[in-house]
Amino acid sequence: MSRWLGSVIVPxxxxxxxxxxxxxxxFAAFPDDGERHPGVLMYPDGFGIRPVLREMARQLAGHGYFVLVPNPFYRHGPTPVIDLPEYIGEEARPGVFAQLMPMIEAHTTERILRDADAYLRFLTARPEVVPGPIATTGYCIGGLLATHTAAAHxxxxAALAAFHAPVGAAGxxxxxxxxxxxxFGHAETDLTPEALGELNQTLDAxxxxxxxxxxxGTVHGFTMSDTDSFDPAALKRHWESLLALLGRAL
Structure with a gap:
């Protein structure tokens, strides 16, 4: 499948x-120009691979990256691992989280690191990916997986971005x-200013x-347009921060 993003075809x-x-x-999204591009490993949020993640990967790929998005919960089945409504609002959340939480709790650090090894081997071996360092990014729990991946490799x-993610849980x-x-782009409801200060002290150290x-003004999940947490201004800021980071690092 291909889609036009401006003047770039993104299959x-x-x-x-x-x-x-x-x-x-x-799934992977990448510019269809016959060139090799820097690789980006993008981890989805807990709701997993779905149309909004595919669109975000295409948008990032349109800026000149090969974007690989794995299903972290593949041990429980292929995408879609659970049935999701088109719009994840307040009424749907309890039922969705009742299905998700056992999978999230079973996704131990040992599993995260085994998978990260496999994902990076696969990504860097792709003929469309230029040799050299890669980036990893993620949303919600995916941001934690991205952080563990960067720590292990x-x-x-060379670049790590995490949005509305429990980064401190990496330790x-x-x-x-x-x-x-x-x-690290945090939701206002996820961290108090005091907790942010403590995290930043750890990062500085x-x-x-x-x-x-x-x-x-954001709540957890602010990047995801198919949820009631979505904040268009914060999504725009996320893109500006992510693209600036990748431009510096890759």
Missing amino acids: TQSLRIPTPDGQADA PGQV PDSLHRITAKAH AGLDHTSEIYP
């Missing part, structure tokens, strides 16, 4: 990524292993080249 491919525990279904991951030991340039800030 997508459905893929299978071999892992130690099976095969993770995934400091020589390979100081992991954060101290990160060498990537980083941007780790020596990260980073920005870490609360996006004013």
